Amino acid sequence: MRSAGLPHPVLRTLGQVWLWPALAMLCVGGYELGTPELWRDEVTTWTVATRSPGDLLGLLRHTDASNGAYYLLMHVWTSVFGDSAIALRLPSVLAMAGAAAFVALTARRLFGGRVAAISGGLLFTAVPQISRYAQEARSYAVVTCAVAAATWFLLRALERPTPRRWAPYCVAMAVAGTGHLIAFATLAGQSAVVLLHLWRTGGAVARRLLRQYPSAVLVAALPVVPVVVLGSRQSGRQLGWVGTPAFDQLRHFGEPLFGSAGVFHTFVLLGLLALVAPGHRLPSLQLLLLAVLPVVAVWLVSQGSTSYFVDRYLLFTVPAWAALAGGAVQTVHSTVAAAARRSRTPRQVRAAGAVLAVGLIAVPAVVALPTQSLVRYPGSHSMSRAPYRAAAALISAGYRPGDGLATPLGDQGWAMVGDGVSYYLPKGVRPYPVFVDRSAVQARDLFPTTCPQAVACLGPGQRVWLVVLGNTADPLTVVPADQARALRARYGPPERVTPLGGMTLALLDGATH
Secondary structure, eight states, rough: OOOOOOEEEEEHHOOOTTHHHHHHHHHHHHTTOOOSOOHHHHHHHHHHHHHHHHHHHHHTTTOOGGGGHHHHHHHHHHHHHSSSHHHHHHHHHHHHHHHHHHHHHHHHHHHOOOHHHHHHHHHHHHHHHHHHHEEEEEHHHHHHHHHHHHHHHHHHHHHHHOOOHHHHHHHHHHHHHHEEEEEEEEHHHHHHHHHHHHHHOHHHHHHHHHHHHHHHHHHGGGGHHHHHHHHHHHHHHHHHHHHOOOOHHHHHHHHHHHHHHHHHHHHHHHHHHHSSTTTTTHHHHHHHHHHHHHHHHHHHTTTTSSOOOOOGGGGGGGHHHHHHHHHHHHHHHHHHHHHHSSHHHHHHHHHHHHHHHHHHHHHHHHHHHHHHHHHSTTTTTTTTSHHHHHHHHHHHHHHHTTTTTOOOGGGGGGHHHHHHHHSSSSSOOOOSSSSEOOOOOHHHHSSSSEESSGGSSSOSSSSEEEEEEEEEEEEEESSHHHHHHHHHHOOOOOEEEOSSSSSSEEEEGGOOO
């Protein structure tokens, strides 16, 4: 029986500071979740996660090992919940809701108030790129949640450094590192926070921390070592497209990271407000170190042979910015509360303070609204460069059993056109692949291999659907020469040429040739 005087468990849960930001993130992340078309990276997640465990592990030995833990997670998830666009993206929504909860807990621990906690969590949900990657079937949301959790667990461990408190920190950091290696750059900010804590405490506690923190990092890194070994061998292929970042990219890193220059500048102003407020300077400095130092570390490392400076890779730093902004709202609230205690009209002063605090949360949300809508239209993820769904709809409408499908291969395989179109085709519509020597599964790769003799791989069909990148009136002019000759000789000129905005679809019919 529940003890007299204790609140009902439901009421206790409703009173938790992490709950409302988490619910808000679920609503924001879930809104129009299935509307944006899968883009090539999400198609990659689908193709890998739906392979057998043996085929999946065989792929990771050759490529994309850095995403291996996420693929294994999604393999289990899709086995249970299916592979619809909503099902593929739902783990990211849940992870971002978890990140919002940990932002609230971190702000509460550092600034000591419910206002900071709830404000920080709600401000986190207002960031457009947080919404964008809450709706993406990739590992970025999971990593963001893991780093946000690791921050909170680290702060708890610094207050009372016991093995029981270091254990969840190790788990969170291991999840972050195996989810995306770049997330370990958060150690740059964490180490600075630990050093700051050592400088302030000293004595036996400092000596204990000097042993325990490096040990915890080493334990967390153990599961990441295989990913590092495999990933280092594959980095050229996986990251060769990323250029060395200029200093100007470092100066303006916040605009792509937040998805809106206006939103980022609003967060910076709130951060400055928290930093200058008496009594909140130390926690604000800690959060600033966690937000900025990992970005600087990745930029410095990216000056070497391999660059990692991509905005979505640094998404895990946004929770620190949000908690810092929550501290600014707490500062305003505390100042107004103090003024109310001295005032002859405390009720009016408190009401004005509440309006001001709500305004500080509302301003970034309002500034973000235009960008929030931009991340939810059908082509928002692919920016209409790969309209798989439109091509699939046209193929499905005109499909005949025995049709073939020719899509970009070789050095254009990165566009994932064949898999992307196949994802959106109905189950009964399955044209056979043209010019494919081995499927991606057979090749233990992300992409199929191209047939060395094009004419030998045309297949038996009388018709072939041809998809090429770019808008063109004659798609045979943009395919490899040997494939163009084979198609033209068997089928003649293409029919029903349809530019789709980033791709062109055509039908080649041998019966009319």
